[in-house]
Amino acid sequence: MTRSLCLFLLLGALAYAQNSSLKEVDNVYPDAKALYLDLHEHPELSGHETQTAEKLATRLRAAGYEVTEQVGNTGIVALLKNGTGPTIMLRTELDALPVEEKTGLPYASKVQMKDDAGHDVAVMHACGHDVHMASLLGTAELMARTKNTWHGTLMLIGQPAEETISGARAMITAGVFTRFPKPDVAVALHVGNELPAGMVSITPGIYNTNSDSVRITIYGKGGHGAMPQSTIDPIVIAARTILSLQTIASREVKPGEMVVVTVGYVRAGTKNNIIPDQAELGLTVRTFKADVRKQVLAAINRITKAEAAAAGATREPSVERYEGTDLVYNNPELAEHLRAPLEASLGKANVVTGSPITPSEDFSYFIEQGVPGFYLSLGGADPKKFEEARAAGSRLPSNHSPLFAPDADPAIHTGIAAEVAMLRNLLNMSAADLHKYSARQPGN
Numbered sequence: 001m002t003r004s005l006c007l008f009l010l011l012g013a014l015a016y017a018q019n020s021s022l023k024e025v026d027n028v029y030p031d032a033k034a035l036y037l038d039l040h041e042h043p044e045l046s047g048h049e050t051q052t053a054e055k056l057a058t059r060l061r062a063a064g065y066e067v068t069e070q071v072g073n074t075g076i077v078a079l080l081k082n083g084t085g086p087t088i089m090l091r092t093e094l095d096a097l098p099v100e101e102k103t104g105l106p107y108a109s110k111v112q113m114k115d116d117a118g119h120d121v122a123v124m125h126a127c128g129h130d131v132h133m134a135s136l137l138g139t140a141e142l143m144a145r146t147k148n149t150w151h152g153t154l155m156l157i158g159q160p161a162e163e164t165i166s167g168a169r170a171m172i173t174a175g176v177f178t179r180f181p182k183p184d185v186a187v188a189l190h191v192g193n194e195l196p197a198g199m200v201s202i203t204p205g206i207y208n209t210n211s212d213s214v215r216i217t218i219y220g221k222g223g224h225g226a227m228p229q230s231t232i233d234p235i236v237i238a239a240r241t242i243l244s245l246q247t248i249a250s251r252e253v254k255p256g257e258m259v260v261v262t263v264g265y266v267r268a269g270t271k272n273n274i275i276p277d278q279a280e281l282g283l284t285v286r287t288f289k290a291d292v293r294k295q296v297l298a299a300i301n302r303i304t305k306a307e308a309a310a311a312g313a314t315r316e317p318s319v320e321r322y323e324g325t326d327l328v329y330n331n332p333e334l335a336e337h338l339r340a341p342l343e344a345s346l347g348k349a350n351v352v353t354g355s356p357i358t359p360s361e362d363f364s365y366f367i368e369q370g371v372p373g374f375y376l377s378l379g380g381a382d383p384k385k386f387e388e389a390r391a392a393g394s395r396l397p398s399n400h401s402p403l404f405a406p407d408a409d410p411a412i413h414t415g416i417a418a419e420v421a422m423l424r425n426l427l428n429m430s431a432a433d434l435h436k437y438s439a440r441q442p443g444n
């Protein structure tokens with residue numbers, strides 16, 4: 001064949017792939033959308049995803065998958081074996097957040113649940129994990145219907161408790177890679193409003209941040225609000241501590257290094273005329289580099305203890321790191337390799353290159369088991385609203401906002417098309433070729 005004929009056929013094949021990928025998604029879309037609406041209206045908190053897991057497991061079983069439930073609490077593993085070839089994993093999260101939905105959508109959540117501390121909280125899929133589950137179901141159905149386009153083993157994971165950074169570890173402890181085939185590559189995606197629906201973004205290398213959750217308890221001495229002389233006021237110590245913690249990023253760490261230190265909650269006191277005997281602060285800490293992470297955690301410890309000492313507190317505060325995860329590292333060669341199938345499926349203009357983001361994720365635990373990973377950003381914003389916000393110099397509500405409302409139809413369509421494109425490509429490679437992608441997570 002001549003070179004120009006080859007090129008002509010290739011371009012024709014790409015155009016066909018693009019049209020056919022959208023068309024074939026239409027065939028499975030009604031099931032995906034129905035699951036999305038149901039899940040969005042009935043979210044469940046981290047570690048309590050029993051109905052969610054059951055709904056997804058039932059549908060995957062109906063699509064022909066061999067499904068095992070309760071792998072690490074509510075986790076699910078669904079396998080579809082299709083001859084010899086590599087094992088490729090696709091992961092979705094199952095959990096929602098303690099957020100009261102204010103989107104006004106007809107299918108908005110009105111769910112209330114008790115959280116692990118026994119408080120009544122409103123629950124919402126404010127992180128878009130319902131989009132991920134719907135996409136995974138559409139992908140599962142499409143892959144099952146087109147077994148002639150790939151070979152090997154497709155492994156779908158429904159992971160609980162991502163928001164509390166505990167579900168991936170629980171699944172690993174429960175044997176996700178020992179009771180089931182260990183994948184040669186793992187992929188996942190996350191929807192967000194930073195990109196219009198219909199588009200995806202590839203971030204080679206560092207994808208997101210190291211995350212650490214820190215709980216600080218400051219011990220004072222309680223008493224009458226009108227008699228401060230007989231007390232050591234933990235609220236005043238907390239206030240000073242909060243402000244001093246802001247100097248870590250601004251004064252201690254080298255300018256240009258990525259550091260976030262956020263105090264996300266303050267709990268102290270019951271009544272205006274009582275000085276309480278303790279105050280609790282909840283922090284989230286984000287970094288890119290292992291040495292910066294160490295420096296910031298040490299500074300939090302030092303500042304907290306010094307502020308309490310400065311106020312004459314007789315008991316040292318407790319500084320407890322209670323959750324944490326390492327950053328997700330997209331193997332750069334694997335990320336670049338997947339660009340071609342994504343462009344062929346979604347159109348070249350719809351695949352862009354992103355830069356690292358600050359939210360975190362426990363997908364890194366799977367990669368740290370020696371599985372090369374790729375994590376894709378999926379556009380979720382209504383394209384018109386996205387443009388209007390950009391023109392006005394503002395931003396659409398982010399994940400975790402009570403107003404987070406992805407443009408579900410194009411986002412889920414694109415999610416399915418992107419997942420199918422990546423999975424088919426990887427499942428047509430040999431395990432030996434896939435093993436050249438290292439699973440190394442740098443600097444942690």
Ligand SMILES: [Zn+2]
Pocket residue numbers: 127163399400
């Ligand atoms: Zn989230």
Ligand SMILES: [Zn+2]
Pocket residue numbers: 093127128129162190
């Ligand atoms: Zn999320």
